[in-house]
Amino acid sequence: MTDRQETILEIADGVATLTLNRPDKLNAFTGRMMHEIISAFDETDARDDVRAVIVTGAGRAFCAGADLSAGAKTFDYDARAEDAAGDRLTSSPVRADGSIDYAHEAVRDGGGRCTLRIFESLKPVIGAINGPAVGIGVTMQLPMDIRIASTNARFGFVFARRGIVPEACSSWFLPRLVGISRAMEWCSTGRVFGADEAFEGGLVRSVAPPEELLPAALALAREIADNTAPVSVALTRQMLWRMLGADHPMEAHKIDSRAIYARGRQADAKEGVTSFLEKRPAAYPDNVSDNMPDFYPWWQPRSYG
Secondary structure (H helix, E strand, O other): OOOOOOEEEEEEOOEEEEEEOOHHHOOOEOHHHHHHHHHHHHHHHHOOOOOEEEEEEOOOOOEOOEOOOOHHHOOOHHHOOEOOOOOEOOOOOEOOOOOEOOOOHHHOOHHHHHHHHHHOOOOOEEEEEOOEEEOHHHHOOOOOOEEEEEOOOEEEOOHHHHOOOOOOOHHHHHHHHHOHHHHHHHHHHOOEEEHHHHHHOOOOOEEEOHHHHHHHHHHHHHHHHHHOOHHHHHHHHHHHHHHOOOOOHHHHHHHHHHHHHHHHOOHHHHHHHHHHHOOOOOOOOOOHHHHOOOOOOOOOOOOOO
């Protein structure tokens, strides 16, 4: 068994690039990879020198889905003492009488832990989808803010063809991104489709030749890093995502009002206006670590580990 990291996090000039790093296995997802992705986003959130995060895959795939090396036991957590990454299950959700405790920690879906952590990111997330992306390989993309696909990319919500169901919170994310009809078609057929269909369906923002994929993602990340206030971007990201579940525009009005009021009192707003009037690049002084408004976060914190 190799000790090679299953992800690589590189940070340069304000942009973090997280690469899924099991190219010999088409970057198949494991419990270890899940933990490394969560840890990577913990690091990018904590570092004020990171302004945007790009996620891509090593080799010819983005992520071929769950590692199926456990065979028929892959999705039967009770049938194996360890998952594919060697994370030992400490206890069973099956009670003595045979009933199942569905609130038990061992029931939680690992892909969902991963996507929930990406959802909480303080930095915008750009998916650079370089090749095949099926199962968790596509559902982990859904909480990313912008997805760019290589012409070599292929996508598949293949769960029904494996006898399971969509995971990683995709029943929440996917219909919001592409609409219920498209989401149901892709999930009920389980078929694999190309980058052009993903673009036409609204799953990806654009399609690029393989050699232009990472430069396109980096150019977008640079647009964010070079021109915007990091606290404003962090707030905006959460405002947009969380208002998808609001039941009335008044909920957005409450958060908008708090955010505009709080930001207007901070140095970034003064710098943003002054730099515009003086026709010079802005140098925003506030940072995410120290200057998030006091009403943030306005939701109940959750655990992903």
